[in-house]
Amino acid sequence: MSVILACKGCGATKPGPTGDPTDLFPSEHCGDCLPWTCETCGKNCSAAALCSCWVRLDTLPFADIKALFARDGTFSVDPQA
Structure with missing residues (x-):
């Protein structure tokens, strides 16, 4: 690789x-x-200042991250599933 x-x-x-x-x-x-235009909302976005389309997961508790992904019914926490 x-x-x-x-x-x-x-x-x-x-x-x-x-x-x-x-x-x-x-x-x-x-x-x-350089800041770029978000393809979803059309606002300026940068690595330092993300637009509102982004959700930062690095600051959320694990339970909240699981709940966020579970909303669409496709998140599985079982690696064998």
Whole structure:
């Protein structure tokens, strides 16, 4: 498996793997990208100031994250399912 380090938005690269998902899959936008127009709401969006379409999961308790995904009936917490 080869490592992909380029951002699709601005082409910025990392000097090496950092252990995050962008080691294997390029990000659409990164912290080096200029603000862009959100394809959903049309407002300005950036890595530092996300538009209202985005929900940050890194600050939510795990139970709230499960509830968020369970709303559509497709989230399964059983890896065997």
